[in-house]
């Protein structure tokens with residue numbers, strides 16, 4: 435039995451939709467006050483309304499993870515609203531596809547700037563409060579793409595997601611004596627608005643490539659994030675957890691042949 439997380443405050447970046455929304459709803463259900471962050475405040479407010487309707491506590495905050503001042507304002511808003519800042523889910527990410535040859539330097543910078551530098555900026559902004567209270571749980575949303583697998587069109591994205599793990603390992607060492615853990619969830623293909631936009635054919639192909647024969651849900655990822663946030667996970671740092679229904683396991687298509 436895990437200790438309740440009731441009252442532990444959470445910031446979730448990229449929480450207006452997709453995996454971030456799922457994480458925010460899950461922490462809300464667990465009794466954590468949640469700061470729901472995205473650039474679009476109206477969309478963040480809709481998630482706040484869902485958390486409130488389910489009996490939880492939440493506030494919306496509009497911020498861009500690529501902007502250091504906005505990340506500092508985000509951490510300050512969590513402190514002002516909840517009195518402490520216990521958990522950060524650095525989840526905001528973008529995944530525009532472009533194959534090498536067509537990919538521009540600006541495309542590359544945009545993806546690295548949001549997914550990797552944005553992770554650094556969100557974490558940096560939350561550290562002073564976490565260090566002062568000598569407690570923190572930082573959970574990064576990486577991906578199987580980059581750390582484990584590749585996918586055409588996503589070399590910049592893959593680099594950003596693998597980069598998050600490099601960042602995580604060193605951050606985990608630096609913060610190990612401060613009561614702060616840093617871990618990462620590595621989702622496979624998860625049914626989100628972003629994935630739905632890639633079309634029914636893409637989703638069917640992905641389902642066929644997963645041993646469990648289903649795309650993951652945002653709740654599958656949120657439960658893993660909740661585990662890393664738990665008191666009982668306090669001796670785990672610098673680690674990553676794949677949530678993919680076994681997708682990375684088959685060594686060839688023959689392994690999936692019934």
Ligand code: NAP
Nearest residue numbers: 448449450451452453472473474498499526527577624628
């Ligand atoms: P999504 O549905 O497109 O949602 C992305 C979220 O990030 C939105 O809330 C968006 O809101 C926010 N966002 C984007 N850029 C931002 C910025 N600069 N500053 C602040 N917020 C920003 O994406 P998703 O599929 O849930 O992906 C979420 C994370 O999971 C990403 O890190 C992604 O790499 C990772 N992931 C997803 C999958 C999958 O299958 N879906 C698989 C592996 C990993 P605004 O646009 O309003 O800011």
